[in-house]
Amino acid sequence: MKRDDWKRILLGALALLGQLVAGAEPGEKPKPNVVFMVADDLGWRDTGCYGRKEWNTPNIDKLAASGCRFTQAYAMPVCSPTRTMIVTGRHCVRQGVTDWWPGYPAPPNSRIQTPTMKPVIPDLGLGTPFVTGGYATCHIGKWHTMGSPAKLGFQQSLLTDVFHGPTEQNKAEAAVKFIRENKGQPFFLYLCFSSVHLPLGALPEKIQQHDGAPNPVYAAMADQLDGYVGTVMQALHELQLEQNTLVIFYSDNGGVQLCDGVSRPVTSNLPLRGNKGCLYEGGVRVPLIMSHPPTIKAGSTSDAMISPADFFPTLLEFCRLPSCPKNHIDGISFAGVLRGEPGKRQELQWHYPHFSHHAMGFPAGALRKGEWKLIEWFGQQDEYGRNRIELFHLTKDPGEQNNWADRFPHIRNTMLKELEKWRREVGALLPMPAVATNQPAVRQSQQTGWGSHAWPAELTLLSRTPAWVAHYGASMGAEE
Numbered sequence: 001m002k003r004d005d006w007k008r009i010l011l012g013a014l015a016l017l018g019q020l021v022a023g024a025e026p027g028e029k030p031k032p033n034v035v036f037m038v039a040d041d042l043g044w045r046d047t048g049c050y051g052r053k054e055w056n057t058p059n060i061d062k063l064a065a066s067g068c069r070f071t072q073a074y075a076m077p078v079c080s081p082t083r084t085m086i087v088t089g090r091h092c093v094r095q096g097v098t099d100w101w102p103g104y105p106a107p108p109n110s111r112i113q114t115p116t117m118k119p120v121i122p123d124l125g126l127g128t129p130f131v132t133g134g135y136a137t138c139h140i141g142k143w144h145t146m147g148s149p150a151k152l153g154f155q156q157s158l159l160t161d162v163f164h165g166p167t168e169q170n171k172a173e174a175a176v177k178f179i180r181e182n183k184g185q186p187f188f189l190y191l192c193f194s195s196v197h198l199p200l201g202a203l204p205e206k207i208q209q210h211d212g213a214p215n216p217v218y219a220a221m222a223d224q225l226d227g228y229v230g231t232v233m234q235a236l237h238e239l240q241l242e243q244n245t246l247v248i249f250y251s252d253n254g255g256v257q258l259c260d261g262v263s264r265p266v267t268s269n270l271p272l273r274g275n276k277g278c279l280y281e282g283g284v285r286v287p288l289i290m291s292h293p294p295t296i297k298a299g300s301t302s303d304a305m306i307s308p309a310d311f312f313p314t315l316l317e318f319c320r321l322p323s324c325p326k327n328h329i330d331g332i333s334f335a336g337v338l339r340g341e342p343g344k345r346q347e348l349q350w351h352y353p354h355f356s357h358h359a360m361g362f363p364a365g366a367l368r369k370g371e372w373k374l375i376e377w378f379g380q381q382d383e384y385g386r387n388r389i390e391l392f393h394l395t396k397d398p399g400e401q402n403n404w405a406d407r408f409p410h411i412r413n414t415m416l417k418e419l420e421k422w423r424r425e426v427g428a429l430l431p432m433p434a435v436a437t438n439q440p441a442v443r444q445s446q447q448t449g450w451g452s453h454a455w456p457a458e459l460t461l462l463s464r465t466p467a468w469v470a471h472y473g474a475s476m477g478a479e480e
Contacts, residue, residue: 031133031186031319032292033245035179035232036311038086038190039225040079040142040197041276043255043269044285046222055210055219059230060289063249066298067291068338073306074368075253077276077283077352077361082252082308083145083192087126087152089312089328091349093426096120097146099354106355106434112379114354114363115429124327125152126312127188133321136182141171141192154190168195168224172231179232183239186319191232195225198256200266218266246292246318248311254283258359273400277356279366279375280400284350292318296338304343305368310334346370349419351428353378363431367419371395374405374415378431389416 044050047057049064075082078100081092092098096118106114127137131153138156139149149157158174160167175191202220213219229249236242256266257275274280288306290296295318312328315321317335332345350366363378373392380388391405391412405412423430 030244031135031321033186033241034130034188034248034315034319035175035236035245036188036190036248036315037229037232037250038083038142038192039249039251039287040192040194041253041256042196042222042225042251042287043267043275044251044272044282044287045269046196046255046267047226047287049289050287052222054213055222057222057226059226059233060249063229063233063247063291064289064299066293067247067289067296068300068302070288070290070302070304070306072303073250073286073288074284074348075251075286075308076350077253077278078356079142079252080144081352083143085308085330086311087145088122089126089309089324089331090122091309091330091351091426093351093423093428094120094330095122095146098351098429101144101146104355104357110355110379110434112363112431113434114431119146121147121151122327124324125154126315127153127155127190129153129316129321129324130188130319131155133319134186135319136178136185136187137190138175138178138187139190139192140174140178142194143192149190160194168193168228169231172228175232176235179235179239179241183241188315193225193228195228196221198266214268215264215266243293246290246295246315249287249289251286251288253277254281254286256358257282271399274360275358277358277361279350279352279364280360281373281394281398283358283360290338292338297340300340302337302343304334304337305345305348306334306343307331307345307348310345314338349422351423351426353429353431365419365423365428367415367422368394369415369418372411372415373400374412374419376416376419391415 045052047060049061049069076085076092080097080100084092084095084097088095098117103117106112125147127139127149130137137154139154140158141160143149143159149159156178158171160171171191171193175189178189179187196218200217200221202217202224206220206223207216210216210219210223233247236245254274254276255269257269258265269275269282272280272282272285274282276283309328309331310333311331313323313331313333314335316323317333318338334343334345337343347367347369352365353363355361355363362380364375365378366373366375371393373394375390377388382388389405389412390403391408392400392402393404
């Protein structure tokens with residue numbers, strides 16, 4: 001046999017070995033790696049690629065330029081329900097996690113009592129099918145849902161809920177270490193930052209750099225978060241893994257504007273109404289960026305409706321792993337969207353029977369169906385003694401300023417019946433009437449918040465205060 005023949009045989013054997021190590025069958029492309037990064041409380045407009053002008057996020061913007069930016073990706077109004085849906089593929093209601101853990105009690109004088117959460121740990125989590133499929137799996141950072149990373153399929157885990165500073169950088173460095181150690185095989189990294197969650201805090205030099213921003217500390221926090229993302233992306237570049245790694249950047253709920261104990265606006269979700277802890281768009285519409293150069297068109301955008309439960313089946317399909325339909329029963333794969341196909345999801349439900357210490361954080365349920373969105377406010381009564389209903393046309397009115405419930409009663413009633421039917425199907429727990437007390441009653445419909453102070457009335461109506469307009473109006477196109 002000639003020397004060239006031996007060379008071809010050796011190269012073929014090495015190629016076969018590489019495919020086997022990468023979890024691929026002979027002749028099959030290596031399975032893609034997955035890096036799933038989740039920010040904490042990052043608002044829909046809090047990065048440059050989504051329109052923020054008061055600070056820069058070059059690494060996140062670069063990621064968006066290399067892939068797809070989703071304009072109608074959603075989360076639940078607070079963190080734990082969203083994270084539950086990500087790792088189970090099921091609606092958080094089914095798992096008994098409808099508020100952050102452990103949640104807030106009803107405020108004094110409330111006419112309703114919120115239900116107690118009863119978490120249900122699933123038999124199989126997001127990491128499990130990846131392990132079965134030959135992936136190395138790792139969770140780093142915030143968990144804040146039921147069970148444990150190990151129970152839900154993550155072989156390695158670095159758990160921490162500490163906010164800001166060196167710990168956040170340590171998460172990024174731990175992520176790089178995991179990537180380097182597993183570069184020779186397919187890996188799934190679930191990296192959950194605590195930024196930009198309160199309390200406000202950042203490096204002094206970063207705060208000084210953003211001295212002209214409406215909230216310099218928050219701007220510095222967003223800047224630092226962008227740096228952590230850049231650390232991970234640089235490692236993928238240096239290891240030449242960019243072409244075979246699906247990178248996801250997402251936030252667990254809407255941005256914080258005002259909440260108990262905060263004296264000035266943290267950020268602005270304009271033109272969206274509301275913020276974290278409520279079911280208006282500002283509380284549940286979030287940034288989502290996905291990049292995989294061989295598959296996803298660079299610089300593209302998608303208006304596909306995305307639920308946090310959709311990640312489970314999407315990642316399995318994208319990575320050519322067997323689906324688990326008995327497990328991710330509420331998720332709808334949007335892997336086709338990444339290839340340029342239309343999205344399949346036509347509706348999305350929310351159930352938040354709790355109070356939040358954020359502005360407009362009242363118990364409510366909601367249904368988005370096509371262009372319409374209905375919100376039912378538990379305990380806030382209309383003139384007929386029923387739960388107050390709002391109906392918005394999101395295409396024409398993304399800021400949810402015009403309530404069409406009375407003008408389109410057929411749409412309102414149909415959607416309300418569908419929402420009630422869905423709640424029965426998933427076993428949703430509803431608030432109950434509160435036990436009467438001798439304290440003066442407070443009309444829920446007039447409340448704008450609870451805790452140490454009340455929220456100004458204009459916040460409920462327009463999701464902005466005069467301070468908001470002064471800080472953010474010019475750059476966001478807001479009007480006095």
